[in-house]
Every structure is written in structure tokens, then in C-alpha cells.
Amino acid sequence: MGALLHTNVYYSDLEKLFTFAISNKIPVFGTLLEGEPIYSRELERTGIILLGNESKGISEGLKQFITDPLMIPRFSKKGPGIDSLNVGMAASVVFSEFRRRSFDYKDK
Secondary structure, eight states: OGGGGGOOOOOOOHHHHHHHHHHTTOOEEEEEEEEEETTTSOOOSSOEEEOOBTTTBSOHHHHTTOSEEEEOOOSSSSSSSOOOOOHHHHHHHHHHHHHHHHOOGGGO
16 A cells, blocks of 8 residues: 555546557557557567456547557467456566566576
């Protein structure tokens, strides 16, 4: 809970933010059922991560800004990626994978 106190929070018009990001070649990662599996895809060290909720997902108005669609794959061979994680659980999986790849374990 205390980690929240070490987080910068900004409020912005999302369409303006994503338009700025795309015009400056900043990737916009979005979690979608039809995205690429996060574990097998190359991930940038910078960018914006857009998450939606489990019942409605990311709004159609914001999907247009996603440059890099991602999904959290199932661990079984049936069907597409996981479709029932709440946004908090999905965020922890996605953020953990981005952080894991940027962490140099050799120095620790």
C-alpha cells in the first residue's frame, strides 16, 4: 500500500496524450484478447500501457491508439488468451513482465 506514495499520478485527456505519444514514436501497449502473447514478444523499455476491465475491455475510442497489442496467454492449448482477469491482476502480470525484462540479475 505504501508504494502508492512513491508513484507520480497525472491526469490528462487520453486522446491528446495518445496522439502526442504516437506522433513522438512512443509505443502504446494495450491488453487485448487479439494481442500478441506478452511472453514471446519483444518489449520496449519505454511506452504507455493501456488496460481495460474484464467485462468491457478497452473502449473502441481508445483502441485506435494502440500500437502494440498484447495479451496474457492461457497456459492451456484451448482458446485465446485469458479473458477473466480483473484489471488489477492483469496489471500486475503485465507490469511484472516489463520490469523483469529490464532488470539485470547479474548485478544483484
